Structure formats: structure tokens, C-alpha cells
Amino acid sequence: MTSSASDLTLHQRLAEVAIAHPRVRTTFWSLSQSTLSHAELQRQSVAAAGALLARGIGRGEPVGLLCPNAPEFLIGLFATTTAGGAATPLPLPAGARQLASYPARLAGIVAAAGMRTILVSPQFAALVDPLRAAMDVEFLDTAALFAESTTTAELPRVDPDDVAVVQFTSGSTAAPKGVRLTHRQVLAGLAAIRTGIDLGPADQGGFWLPLFHDMGLIGTLSAILRGIPAHLWSPTAFVKDPERWLREFAASGSTISAMPNFGYETLLAAVPPDRAADYDLRHWRIAFNGAEPIVHTVVREFCARFRPAGFDPAAMFGVYGMAEATLAVTFPPLGREPVFDWVDRVTLSDYARAQRVSPDAEGARAVAGVGTAVAGLRLRVVDPDSRATVPDGEVGEILIRGESVTDGYLTADPASTAELFTEGWLRTGDLGYQRAGELYVTGRSKDMITVRGVNYYAHDVEAAVRDLDGVYKGRCIAAADPDGGDTIVVIAETDLAATATEELGTAIAGRIAARLGLTAVRVYPVAPRSIPRTSSGKLRRLAARELIATETDSEQPCTATTSSAITSASTGGWVTSTSTPSTPRWSGPST
Numbered sequence: 001m002t003s004s005a006s007d008l009t010l011h012q013r014l015a016e017v018a019i020a021h022p023r024v025r026t027t028f029w030s031l032s033q034s035t036l037s038h039a040e041l042q043r044q045s046v047a048a049a050g051a052l053l054a055r056g057i058g059r060g061e062p063v064g065l066l067c068p069n070a071p072e073f074l075i076g077l078f079a080t081t082t083a084g085g086a087a088t089p090l091p092l093p094a095g096a097r098q099l100a101s102y103p104a105r106l107a108g109i110v111a112a113a114g115m116r117t118i119l120v121s122p123q124f125a126a127l128v129d130p131l132r133a134a135m136d137v138e139f140l141d142t143a144a145l146f147a148e149s150t151t152t153a154e155l156p157r158v159d160p161d162d163v164a165v166v167q168f169t170s171g172s173t174a175a176p177k178g179v180r181l182t183h184r185q186v187l188a189g190l191a192a193i194r195t196g197i198d199l200g201p202a203d204q205g206g207f208w209l210p211l212f213h214d215m216g217l218i219g220t221l222s223a224i225l226r227g228i229p230a231h232l233w234s235p236t237a238f239v240k241d242p243e244r245w246l247r248e249f250a251a252s253g254s255t256i257s258a259m260p261n262f263g264y265e266t267l268l269a270a271v272p273p274d275r276a277a278d279y280d281l282r283h284w285r286i287a288f289n290g291a292e293p294i295v296h297t298v299v300r301e302f303c304a305r306f307r308p309a310g311f312d313p314a315a316m317f318g319v320y321g322m323a324e325a326t327l328a329v330t331f332p333p334l335g336r337e338p339v340f341d342w343v344d345r346v347t348l349s350d351y352a353r354a355q356r357v358s359p360d361a362e363g364a365r366a367v368a369g370v371g372t373a374v375a376g377l378r379l380r381v382v383d384p385d386s387r388a389t390v391p392d393g394e395v396g397e398i399l400i401r402g403e404s405v406t407d408g409y410l411t412a413d414p415a416s417t418a419e420l421f422t423e424g425w426l427r428t429g430d431l432g433y434q435r436a437g438e439l440y441v442t443g444r445s446k447d448m449i450t451v452r453g454v455n456y457y458a459h460d461v462e463a464a465v466r467d468l469d470g471v472y473k474g475r476c477i478a479a480a481d482p483d484g485g486d487t488i489v490v491i492a493e494t495d496l497a498a499t500a501t502e503e504l505g506t507a508i509a510g511r512i513a514a515r516l517g518l519t520a521v522r523v524y525p526v527a528p529r530s531i532p533r534t535s536s537g538k539l540r541r542l543a544a545r546e547l548i549a550t551e552t553d554s555e556q557p558c559t560a561t562t563s564s565a566i567t568s569a570s571t572g573g574w575v576t577s578t579s580t581p582s583t584p585r586w587s588g589p590s591t
Helices: 010-021 038-056 071-082 104-115 122-133 141-149 185-199 214-224 235-240 242-252 261-270 273-278 296-305 345-351 457-463 500-515 541-553 567-570
Strands: 027-029 034-037 062-065 085-087 117-120 140-141 163-168 176-183 205-207 230-232 256-259 287-290 317-318 320-322 327-331 340-343 364-368 377-382 394-402 425-435 436-445 448-451 454-457 474-482 488-494 519-524
Touching: 010 038, 010 071, 010 185, 010 214, 027 038, 027 071, 027 214, 034 038, 034 071, 034 085, 038 071, 038 141, 038 287, 062 071, 062 104, 071 085, 071 141, 071 163, 104 122, 117 122, 117 141, 117 242, 122 140, 140 141, 163 185, 163 214, 176 185, 185 214, 185 327, 205 214, 214 230, 214 256, 214 320, 235 242, 242 261, 242 345, 256 261, 261 287, 261 296, 296 317, 296 364, 320 425, 327 377, 340 345, 345 364, 345 454, 364 436, 377 425, 448 457, 448 474, 454 457, 457 474, 457 488, 457 500, 488 500, 500 519
Parallel strands: 027 230, 062 085, 062 117, 085 163, 117 140, 205 230, 205 256, 256 287, 287 317, 488 519
Antiparallel strands: 027 034, 163 176, 320 327, 340 364, 377 394, 394 425, 425 436, 448 454, 474 488
16 A cells, blocks of 8 residues: 555555556455456446446445445445445344344434445345335345446546445444544555554455454455455354364465454364364464454463464464444554453452452453554543543553544434544543553443442453353353342353253352352343344343343342343344434534
């Protein structure tokens, strides 16, 4: 990417890449290894932009992309920006059990964005009729649209400060918001990534996260707009057969990948120690680990398990990022093995201070170091009330500002996001501390649970019980009591028979009491894959609380363990309005 990249648009940068690297390809492994060269991507997106212009797409108008990790997503994205619109990746249903709630979920996003048009992949044609009943938008089949493509249309002028992408946040702690990202901001974020990992012509990207998620989208764009090969898999391919994904990833020659912590945990569960050396992972140079808490045991075991395969522990790259910053906020130094700070859990939660202790000390908690601010971005850790910068080792809210940081949102309630900005700084809602310039993220402010005047990080509660026998793949979630009582509720996935769930609940409550000194606990066993998660795998604690409040009898007594069949948890628990604005709002509200 040239030094003047910030003065370009995304499609202008793609045009440069298509000229310099026309035959370099993006490979879609989940689609019988279909490929799309950079030159083909540029040519087809320009032609499709003409078809969009013929349909009246306006400058800055959000255009939805309802597509999998497939060529039509990338063509649709660059076609939208070439036509002057704002490409808006839309979440896909995670499975059959989410189909019932999916139209209402999507309608909430459509309403917030004031969206009029959605590009739909042919493989999602069956969704169109149910979606039409929930929202008043035009659905355009990508195959039909591309067939109408023309290269004779007069393309509009697009400025670097025009909105290029509207990235809806994952919704781990609230209903998602549409992050407005200009061409300049996206390219600044990509430049920061390139600099931070020294992304060069010998690299190749390999990604399985969905393209509608910021880590999947920006990771893929970082490869394409660098002019290097990209390899894409579907999230389903990874989840269904992670060992096969690792084999294909190794065969692809990819050097860069990105996934949340649970992805590395999934690979550990899929590949036993005696088969780890079967893979040649010597070329895996950067293994981004972000989007959810980085777990010390998973990182340690992954590095040890795959060292015989040539995996370099220094490749494990723990990072901090968010959609509002075009993904990258902090990176660690290249060539450094993962760093963890062992601190006292009670002092951290009750006194907001990171007091160092021995890893063997009772109540010791490992907090991952995620490096320093990337190029072009500044970071502060402040007292949430006074906004004063806190000293090293003290926990506060993380604030950011810089070239890649959004200046606003698309939302049905602009007032709800105005408070997220203070004197030019974006409030992330994340808590953390700094030590010798390194950032350590401790959790989300909305995930802090207070019981009888004592603070607890939800992550600490979950970590205490996730390894218990009977907890399905360690999947559990902790949240404050939705009824407002001095109780923590724990939802634990289990495949045990109903007769054994009471015993599991007792074990969970006992472990939390022993580890954290917390006795006011209610446990809700649920079926596997029931806990709501975001597209990147983060736990949706607020959605889980809403499900408990909805599904349980308000007269049910608060006990140490309570069995509950929260069968609707698999729908995602998304609460949104299905109404759409009477007038288009695609110019975006001020914030």
C-alpha cells in the first residue's frame, strides 16, 4: 500500500493492485477451490457498479451484503463502493435453529441503517420470502445483478472521506450498532496492520471467520489490497471439521490467519498430541488471537502441542481490536512469545488495581498482554467517572482516537451513541490497565457483576467452572441476576441426561464458592450450542440474561441450583424492532 493510500478510495486501491498483481488470486476452499484473481475482481466489481447505479443507488447509501465467504461478497462490496454506496455486511443465520428469529434480527439492522437494498447470494434465495415479510427492502440476487453488469456506466466521484463500509458490531453486550467507516479510515486501518506485522509480498492470508465480521473482513482486505493471495474457508467448514481446516491451511501456504481464542481451543480438541506433528506449520508466521479473552492455558497448550509441527510460539499474536477502529488497536512486538501478567483476582475486581502475584498464588489470574497502539492510533486508560488518566497498574476504561477510528454510527437511536465520544476520544467500554506501555485488557465494563457490594468479572466466574466434567466443551456463561437480586446466574451447556443436571449444578455452585468465595449462585443447564454467541464466538451475556428473564417463572425461588430448559437460547435472543423508517436515513445521523 502506498504512502498516499489515505488519499485513495477502496476501489481505487483495488485498481492499483489489479494492475500490479493481476494474476494473484483469492481462493475459496469451501467452494471446490474456486478462485477470483485481483484483475477479475476489479473488472467485475466495476461492471456490477453500473448495474447498481442503474437501480438508483445513492451516494453514501448503505447496501446490504447477504453473502457467504464467496466471490459474490467481494464483488458486491467493491461494486457498492465504486457506485458511491456504503457496503454493509449483514450477519448470516448460524444454523437452522436461528431461522425463526433471524428476520427480526435483520430487520433491526435494516431499520437502524435506513437500508433500501440488499444483495443476496443465490444460496440464500430461500430466505428472501420470510425476510420480505419482515422488512420493506429490495432484494437483488447477485447472479442476476452481475448478469446486468455494464462497463459503460458513468461512475460517480467518490471521496476518501465518504463512508465506504458500515460494519455492524457483534452485539456481545448490546444490540449491534452500525459503525461508519470512511475510505480513508479503512485504508488507514489496513496500513496499520501492514506495518504492525510487516506484511510483505511473500505472505498469504488464510481466514475462516465470516466476511460480515470485522476480523474476517479486514483480514481478507488486508491481503487483497496488499496484492497477495488470500485463502477463504466458511465458518461452517472450520466448525464441522477443524482438523481438515488445519490440513488445508497448511497445504495452502498461508502465513497469516486470525481467529478468537475459542478457535485455537477448537483445534486443540480436534488434533490429539500424537497427530500434531503431521502438519507442516513452519510457514504460519502470524496467528492473530483476538475478539474475546485470551486464555493462558489455551495459548500455552496450543504452542506446546504444535511446536513439533514447526509452529513458532512467537507466531501466537495476542491483539486487541474493535470494529470502531477498523479492527486494529494494539499489536505486540514481532518475534515475541505471548506475555501474561499474573495478578491478584480480588484486588483486580474490588480495587481496580493489577497487583502482581506468583502464578501459583491462590486467586492468581493471568491477563494477556496485547502490546501497544498501532501506527496512527493513540490510546488512554482513564477513570470512568473523572476521565483522568490512571497510573500504570490501575484499571480504567480504554479510550482511543486516530486515523482509523470511526466518527459515528448508524443507529435508530443516535442519542444512545453520543455518549460514546468524549473530547474527540472514543470510549470503548473495555476495561484494562497499562504496564510499561503494554496494554492488558481485563474485561467489558458491562460484564462486571456486583453481588452484595463485591465486584466479580464474569470471565473469572466462567474460568472457575469451565473445566468441570459435564460442562460441554467448557461452554458456560455468567451474568448478573436479571431480576436484580444479589445473585450471579450461570448458564452451562451440557449433554448430560436430565437426571444428572442437578448434580452438575451443585458441582458448579461448589466450585464457584471454593474458588471465588461466592455462594449466591443459580445454575441453568442448557443443551449444547444453546448459549448465544456473536459471529466471532464471543458470549452474549446480555442476551443470555434476557433469555433467563423470559423463560423462567418470576415466582421461582432463588436457589443454589436451578434446572431450566431454556430451549430458545439457540435463537440468539436478539431483541429488535421490525419497523423501518418512513424516510431513508442513509446519509447517517450526526453523533
